[in-house]
Amino acid sequence: MENGEDGKTGESEPVPQTQQLCRFFSQGRYCSYGKKCKFLHVRDDASAHEKKTIRTFSQLDVTPPPANNTRAAPAAGRRPCRYFISGHCSMEDRCRFWHPPQIPTVDNMPVSGNQTRPAQRMPPVPRPSILQEVKLCDLTEDLANQLRDTEIKQLKKRFPKDQLIVQERSDGKLIYYRATVQATDPDWPFDLNEIDIMVSFPGNYPQEIFTLDIPLDQDLPPVMARHVQQASLDWLQAKHATNQLLGKIELLFRPFLRWLDRSLERLFTEGARQLKKDVDLEKAGLQFIPYQELQATVCEKSENDHSSDPASDTAAAADADEDASTEGKLEKRECERSMEGGKLLHPGCDEEQQQEEEEASHLVENIKISDPRRGTEVKVLGLRLGENTATVVAQQITVCLQCNRCKVTADLTLTGRTACTAQCEKCNASINAAFRPCMLHHYSDILGYLDLHNAAPADLVLQDCDLVLGCLSCSKECPVQNLSYGQTKEFNCEHCHSKLSILAESTRFQYIQPRTNKIGSSTVNYKTVRDPAVQKGKPLPEKGTCKHYKQSHRWLRFPCCGRAYPCDVCHDEDQDHPMELATRMICGYCAKEQPYGNGKSCISCGSMMTRGARSSHWEGGLGCRNKVKMSRNDRQKYVNTNKTVSRKAASEKK
Template identity: 80%
Template sequence: MENGDGEKTCEPQSAPHTQQLCRFFSQGKHCNFGKKCKFLHVRDDVSTHEKKTVRTPSQSDVKPPISEGPDVGPPLPTDNSRVAPAAGRRVCRYFISGHCTMEDRCRFWHPPQFPSLDGLSVPGSHTRPAQRMPPVPRPNALQEVKLCDLTEDITKKLRDTEIAQLKKRFPKDHLIIQERSDGKVTYYRATVEATDPDWPFDLKEIDIMVSFPDNYPQEIFTLDIPLDQELPEVMAKHVEQASLEWLNAKHATNQLLGKIELLFRPFLRWLDRSLERLFTEGARQLKKDIDLEKAGLQFITYQELQVTVCEKSDTADAADAGEDASNEGKPVETEVEKSEQPEDPGNEGQQEEASQLVENIKISDPRRGTEVKLLGLTLGENTATVFTQQITVCLQCNRCKVTADLTLTGKAPCTAQCEKCSASINAAFRPCMLHHYCDVLGYLDLHNAAPVDLVLQDCELIVGCLTCSQEGPMQSISYGQTTEFNCEHCHSKLSICVESTKFQYIQPRVNKTGSTAVNYKTIRDPAVQKGKPLPEKGTCKHFKQSHRWLRFPCCGRAYPCDVCHDEDQDHPMELATRMICGYCAKEQPYGNGKPCISCGSMMTRGTRTSHWEGGLGCRNKVKMSRNDRQKYSNINKTVSKKAASEKKQ
């Protein structure tokens, strides 16, 4: 119809008596029309064989459901009414099957009662009231109990449940039950096997021994790692200590939350996930002990030393008390009389024993041999320590002056043979810990060889993170460039930068008897020393006027020229980015035609101009400037043939 202004308007039509369902909205899909849709928006959760027609809300013949008691289900669907979920939601299929982990947070409908199939109203059949489904027990109902609801009976049930699950989990060949002679404590020894398909160790099983106290789970169970298995003692103690720490932390957390939990099965899951990490940490401790044993050192922990000192103090107190008791009624001796008396030999033995303990803790002075120092070492703020696992050093034979690379580790010395003169070369490396206040990489013990250069790009380092106290490998470090990478555990940014390397031979100390601690006869200073010229002042057979070495980034090694690099290496050359001065051995960024930043010497022959430059310039009149008055001088001068011939000769 039209209004007064002549515009057409739409009037809402009256809703029909029966309205068809929207096929998009009833199937749980999105309807693009929304509220403007001409079909009815009602969720269709009834079986598909029913007709998709409902009565409109305007009709008043819908009767409310009649409650028939607590055991009667919801009203059954009839010809004029149907059962729909609350607020148009679907029924949760997990709740119907028995249990829904989301519980009240589930976005689907959790009906309180379910009609059976026999209770559905089918035309021509007899209807009967629906029956309530039996309650489905929640899994792990006895795994967690509130602390306020805990009684002696519940505690006993929880303990029996834990023991029953333990016996059911492990087969008879993997479980041993031992009882003490008094029969009060029962030990269960089980074999736990790693489930990781990529298990890296040969040993895949570990035996654990547990015992449950009477008031378990109010008190955690005891855990021991037996030593009568293939696992080394150090690794077994580490696994046991880490497991006890986890159990105590878990038990303390449950007490704060006000609940009691059975911890054996969660402990097995944690042990399975953490077994590789525990084995790795234990293997590192075992390696340290083996290295100390090879070096002739004994590591005494603070706890052992404290126990030893306490035992000695207790023994001394007991001896003093006995002496005081025996000296009762005797005259008191003066200090002079005591000084005149001979010392007790027992006290001397105690002093010697104490001094031996102190000597076992002290580490001998490692500063011997050739010291390898990293100049310009800069560590990032999150970089705690740097430890060298493997280095590659360039050595020069003392006999024939031929250089060669040698890879060394801190585990065992290396023996090599010169390719030219077949001389025997012995080398050993003793690494040190790098940190913000120490730049010494380690010490070299060399025989018949002298160090020339450290190939930092081939060195393998272990960097410790200051944030998480974990260690990770690091490789491909270049001189003069800041190498950054992220920690493997906490992803913190770690960085390290090294400008150059310095070799310094440390003179051996002379003992009181006059003998030195050096066994090698041939001792030679390093070939490259800061402040002293390089061998041949950095020149080579290809370039006699180039007094420098170039460090090529492709391999990280220093050569006098690119031709020397290609003769020694078989990979494509990359342009050098750093160079070493041939007069003072100062490593610096590459600069062509620039003097050394340390000594100011010209490392290459400069370009010649048209001037004399102290006798080194060029007087070629073709290259001279037109403004130079000497360019056209003596052009018209007559020269005899004899003088011209002599000049040509």
């Protein structure tokens, strides 16, 4: 009893070690036995925390709160809430951690004899808000100047001195700030990850947007620099217009930097695509001049010509202003009219000046097509040219034409710009045809135009066409023959031995409707011409069937001659050479040319071009398997018919 009473009264004595601690409760985990657990529910950090709390209160000479307070002493194993100690806990009474009682402030604490009051911690001084935007109705001149100064200060703080160059104009009105903006994306895909920008803030900023220029004296190509500058100006103007509609004025430099950082990869990618187009055009021997630059050059030259005209210097003193204004209006109207027509003519100019102006507009005439788009367009689908292949021109083509009267097809060979006259073998109808070639390159797949009379095109025999390929390396031309659809033709240049290649998937014919010419009040209508026999997206004649095979809705292209026939029998009837197995076929429902495949549907429309492989015979299990529909000549029809079957098996089978 004495040991028991001493154990109850002596709270500071340690717990005897004969009984083990509960490993769940001591680790802060949940013990499912609770008070019935045979192990001790004691934590080492609880006693240490109580001692630390008592020591803290004793040093501050503050009387601890009464023992009956539930918040005064933490429950066994409860740790103090670090959020409550730091100032605020959003869980409040629902928090599962211990909220210690509030300690009196330093000012209210009593100070003993030799103790000094600890230094009072000053509250953080709130940062004054920087003026970023104001309402448009509250904007004054002083406030606008304050906003402009704030923007300039932020710019100088944003960029260090080694990345910021300040340039002042000669008149001192504008100051240009040139800074280097670097991409912050860790997965930046380009080698160049920075760009220089030059900004200047006008006197009425932020009522107007600041000027932005991308200097050309940096590693960025000029094409990409112009694209980034134009996209940035468009964003600034759109943002400024939005603020005007909302009735507010906002500082736009820092939002612009954030937008530029997010959009820099996209702008570089789009600029790189434009750069690639210019490089390809330069390799092909072409030059692209924007219309704005050409118009500015022509107008500048016209102004110089007018300034050098001596007749403009002699004018009467009294009517000088009126004559000048009237003359300027007339010249402006005539300049606009001449620009619409593609030529620039001025009254009072001699023939030499007009010739010089025509030479200036010669660049526009070079890109115009000499012959308008008329007749039947021959377009090569799936054209792929090699890296060193610049242009392709057809010198001679072989076209399969169909008579409009009797629907009989025949081959006709045409050369460039030479008319050909023939007669139909069946009805003796007169057929006239002419071919106007065009230049094939990476940005054009039009082979030329056909002018036909009493005939419609059915197919282009590519194997009998004579083409000329231009080499990018030596700018020489090489003849090419025996091309096949769907096969890449590779060979070496005859002059520089560079590798050239060309691939064509199929050919499409499209009739171009002519425009109606209005002469006064009457209208001249052209004679209607029948559409081509083979058009992509429309069925073939008779849906690709023939008199030999009524269930085959396709045409086969035979590699021996490069021509398309409905079947092998039709090929043998028309040609006298040995037949080779077809490698390509044309769908009879949509006229899509594709690789040959037996029993497969069309890759374009999904239609089955042949009937399924079903017959009335067994054929090893691939044919008919129903003995009722099976042919009587098939031995599988009566197999196992005399076999004895039990009634049980027959009933189960039923």
